[in-house]
Amino acid sequence: MTVADGVVARVGLVVVSHVAGIADGVAELARQMAPDVLVLPAGGTDDGGVGTSFDRVLTALEQASADASGVVVTYDLGSALLTTETALELLDDDVRRLVTVVDAPLVEGTLAAAVAAQGRAGVQEVVAAAAGLAQGAAPEAGDDAEERTTLVLVNPLGLHARPAAAVARALAGLDARTTLGRPGGPGVDARSVLGVVGLALRGGDEVDLRVSGPDAATAVRTVAELVEQGFGELDGPPEPAPSPGRTSDAASTGPDFSGTAASPGVAAGPLVHLGGEEPHVPERTAAEIGSHSAAEGARLQEALRTLDARLAASSDDVVQAHRALLADPALAGTAQQLVAGGASAASAWWRVVGDARAVLAGGDEVVAGRAADVLDVGLQVLALLDPSLDAALPPAERLAGAVVVAADLLPSQVPQLAEAGVAGVATAGGARTAHASLLARGLGLPMVVGLGGAVLGLEAGVPAVLDGTAGRLTAPADPAAVAEAHERRAAAERERHEAQAAAAAPVVLPDGRRVEVRANVASVAEARAAREAGADGVGLLRTELMFLDRAELPGEEEQAAGLAAVFAALDGAPVVVRTLDVGGDKQLPALRLDPVRHGFLGERGLRHGLAHPEVLRTQVRAVLRAAASTASEVALMAPMVTFADEAQAFRDVVERAGAELQAEGAAYALPSALGVMVEVPAAALAVDELAAVVDFVSVGTNDLVQYLVAAERTLPEVAGLYRPDATAVWRTLEQVVAGARRGGCRVAVCGELAGDPETAARLVALGVDELSMAPVSVAAVKAALRP
Structure with a gap:
């Protein structure tokens, strides 16, 4: 088969797995590694369960061919081969x-x-x-002379x-046996993507390159x-190579390092390396450790x-996401399959964790951040x-x-670091959107x-000296810089305590206008x-958490109970509930979203809700049912709205739901106000049309x-083009x-701009009525807004 201009078409791939998420993740990673290759996933059963679907596999084969x-x-398991x-x-x-069909690790x-x-x-x-x-082996040496060099x-x-x-x-197409490895260590086949990644070599590290063969x-x-x-x-141009005997070029580049600000604040203190060496878990069978498969499975x-019971005691969102990973068949189920095949519990579990991390690490920043969660659960x-493998x-x-x-x-x-009194944290990798960064912000670290x-x-x-606001690390820092950092930290602490003491009071401007300062919660x-x-109150209640890491959608009863629990915690304060915001960087497993069709410019937010009316x-x-159980005013808003007819369709859905509940004799309460989010430029430029349909807009x-x-x-x-200023x-x-003013509509802002004290004051000066932000920012913003 050929394509235009007589160029031979590439070979296509079909990935068959018992879990849709695994098939999708492996296919997505493969597409990133090979953007011109057709890679089609065929995972899970037709109803989203664990297993394989004849129809899905047949369709994928027909499309690929x-x-x-x-x-x-x-494929992953024998029954997938049978299908x-x-x-x-x-x-x-x-x-x-x-x-x-090829028999190989998935x-x-x-x-x-x-x-x-x-x-x-x-x-x-x-x-x-x-x-x-x-076969898991590096290329065998032949009779050709071996060329060897060390690169940095x-x-x-x-x-x-x-x-x-x-x-x-x-290296594709070259007749050369090529390995990469750490100096003095064994090499891996340079054509093995995961083998090379598994070397864990970072910037400044040396790598041995060994090659033999005609090319x-x-x-x-x-x-x-x-x-x-x-x-x-x-x-820019590459940095100079490190001098012999040095592990990096840190000193040659000066004491200042620039990164991404993940959690604000300044810190100063002696530099301590956390280490981060992962345990070596040998591939051992149950028989080799004097056990048998049934015992290892148990x-x-x-x-x-045990770990699930330990995590269940916490209400923290990240901890609950980790509990969901424990139950994920892509981890526990696959590991048990390996144990049934004779592997020891530790080696089977660690192999599955490694595979899952590799799939996630190939995605965008948000997806790659989940690789750390898999590692975290895996280590625990x-x-x-095996207590000897505890990474303390x-x-x-x-x-x-x-x-x-x-x-x-x-x-x-x-x-653990915050409890130990660490002043600040600097990482070589990581992302601002990773769970570790979110926790650090919540703890003020x-x-x-x-x-x-x-x-x-x-x-x-x-x-x-670490500046978590500017995204900078200075090491070694001179005494004057350390003293200044301690002074800034002490001043910030005093301001925080003062602001916290006055935070509960409302913000009233000199002209008598009251500005609502609310929180974003989930x-x-x-x-x-x-x-x-x-x-x-709450200006944005994100409802995605109860859908996160779920193989199936939560039902109406479960959603109503979860919302009612959040309302009860607010003690009568008003709340704005945002309907499910999916798509873009929120790829919820239960909805089996496509990264392209449901991407940032695709079917996301209310677009998805109107296209899937039962979910909405x-x-x-x-x-509406949860609103009947609280004294709080409950408003409702929809995300990703572009035109007024979408807003009207949303209002129609709400009114029909109220009529249904009334006919059923169920307790319910209609929203105190109905709004939409302004995130699309078209909506921002014609917000007066939206204001004719809704009661408020939230930017x-x-x-x-x-x-x-x-x-x-x-x-x-x-990232350099993403400029909120x-x-x-x-x-x-x-x-x-x-x-919005022309349409008689209130205006709220619930994005990150609202949580910055200086920017918040500028927004209020524009005429914004309400700001909503992370709880940790409320006190500082209120203090900045008061006359």
């Missing part, structure tokens, strides 16, 4: 001949096959690439998934050029139960299976008053992420925190800024306020 020169199928073979029997002979095999297909390899070469990984990684994050894929693609010289030159160019991840189940279970923190006396430096941080480590691998080479014990715990922080209807009925500045500057906020490549943003906000 129509657009590719051949099709290679990877695939059954589907093949129904294909026409000429189509069936295009399909080859993640590693699919990625290797995708990279080979990207290089226009034929079917047999793609199959060989996948199957070769199944200059891109900050080193050999993560994308650079590893770049190496594999560059050895070309392979050495190709890989060396990729490394020297930083795999295209450098903002041990794994007991460890999962591993410690229960340094003693509290070493941490008190220190600035901690780590490659990354696990969510469970953040509260200054944190800077994304500083690059060079910080890992800083000398322990040197004085350090759980009972956050609702309580909002009241304790002095918030005037169920949620609206739950809100979601996070999305509005993103759409105005055409820069996706989760992509680091365009841009002239275009503020001109648009002026138009929103003016348009």
